[in-house]
Amino acid sequence: MSEARSALAGARFAGIAHVEEAGLVGMISFRGDLGHAKVKSAVKAVAGAAIPKPRGVALAGATGVAWMSPDELLILVPHAEADAVVAKLSTALKGQHFMAENVSDARAVFTVTGPHAREVIGKLAPVDMSRFAEGEIRRTRLAQVAAALWISAPDSITVVCFRSGAQYMFDLLSAAAQEGSAVGVY
Amino acid sequence: MLILECPYCGVKGEETEFHAGGEAHLKRFGPGSSDADFETYLFMRENPKGVHLERWRHANGCGKWFHAARCTMTLEVFGTYSAQTYEPPQEIKDILTAKRPGWSWRNFK
Numbered sequence: 001m002s003e004a005r006s007a008l009a010g011a012r013f014a015g016i017a018h019v020e021e022a023g024l025v026g027m028i029s030f031r032g033d034l035g036h037a038k039v040k041s042a043v044k045a046v047a048g049a050a051i052p053k054p055r056g057v058a059l060a061g062a063t064g065v066a067w068m069s070p071d072e073l074l075i076l077v078p079h080a081e082a083d084a085v086v087a088k089l090s091t092a093l094k095g096q097h098f099m100a101e102n103v104s105d106a107r108a109v110f111t112v113t114g115p116h117a118r119e120v121i122g123k124l125a126p127v128d129m130s131r132f133a134e135g136e137i138r139r140t141r142l143a144q145v146a147a148a149l150w151i152s153a154p155d156s157i158t159v160v161c162f163r164s165g166a167q168y169m170f171d172l173l174s175a176a177a178q179e180g181s182a183v184g185v186y
Numbered sequence: 187m188l189i190l191e192c193p194y195c196g197v198k199g200e201e202t203e204f205h206a207g208g209e210a211h212l213k214r215f216g217p218g219s220s221d222a223d224f225e226t227y228l229f230m231r232e233n234p235k236g237v238h239l240e241r242w243r244h245a246n247g248c249g250k251w252f253h254a255a256r257c258t259m260t261l262e263v264f265g266t267y268s269a270q271t272y273e274p275p276q277e278i279k280d281i282l283t284a285k286r287p288g289w290s291w292r293n294f295k
Contacts, residue, residue, distance in 0.1 A: 068248065069248030070248065139197075
C-alpha cells in the first residue's frame with residue numbers, strides 16, 4: 001500500500017499564534033437519517049459518542065463526531081482506522097439508506113494555538129468568535145474557501161478544509177497570525 | 187449586507203456565507219407545457235421595491251437551500267423558512283403584514 005501523506009507535511013508557522021498542519025486525521029463523511037435508532041447506535045459504536053445536537057461536536061482524543069448538517073456527520077477517527085470504521089458502519093447499517101465515505105485524504109487539518117487563536121480566525125471568518133464556545137462546530141468560510149472549525153482545547157482551534165486548498169489555508173492563517181498583528185478584540 | 191439565519195442549522199451569518207438562488211416559489215413548466223407558460227417560468231421575474239421572497243443556500247455552511255423574506259429597499263430580512271413549502275408560512279406573512287402593511291408579492295398578500 002502507498003504511504004499516506006498529509007497535505008503539507010506538518011508545516012508550521014509561529015506568530016501571534018502557532019499555526020500547524022495537524023498531519024493525518026481519519027475523517028468519515030456520514031449522511032443519513034440522524035434520528036434513526038440504528039444510525040444513532042452505529043455512530044455511537046464507532047465514534048464513542050452520541051450524535052451531538054445541531055452545531056455540536058463531541059470529541060475524545062482523536063475520536064469523535066461532529067454535526068455538519070441535518071443529515072450529515074463528520075466522524076473523526078485515527079487515520080489508519082478510517083477504512084475499518086467505514087466497513088463497520090456499512091455492516092451495521094446494511095439495508096439502510098445512508099452514506100459513509102472515508103474522506104481523510106480529501107481534507108487538510110490545521111490547528112491554531114495560542115492566546116490569540118480566536119483573533120486569527122476572527123480576521124478571516126464571518127463568525128463572532130467571542131461567542132464561539134467549546135463543543136461547538138462552525139462551518140463557514142475562511143477568506144475565500146469553505147472550512148469547518150471547532151475549539152479543540154482552550155486557546156486551540158482546529159480548522160478543517162479541502163486538501164486542494166491546504167496551501168491557501170496555511171498561507172492565510174500564517175498571514176493572519178503575523179507577528180505584531182494582534183488586534184486585541186478577544 | 188444581509189444577515190440571514192439558516193432555518194436548518196440555526197447559524198446566523200452574513201450574506202457572504204450564503205448564496206442567492208433567485209426568486210422563490212416558482213412553478214416549474216417543463217416539457218409538454220405551453221410556450222407561454224414555459225417562457226413565463228424561465229424569464230418572467232418579480233423586481234419589487236420592498237418585500238421580496240427569495241431562495242438562498244447556506245453554501246459555506248450546512249449546504250441546505252431555504253427561503254428568505256426580505257426588503258429590497260432597506261435590506262431588512264423579515265425571516266427565513268424551510269424550502270419544503272409552496273408558500274410562505276403564516277408567521278412570515280404575519281411579520282410582513284406587521285412591518286409592511288398592505289404588502290403583496292405575486293399572489294401572496
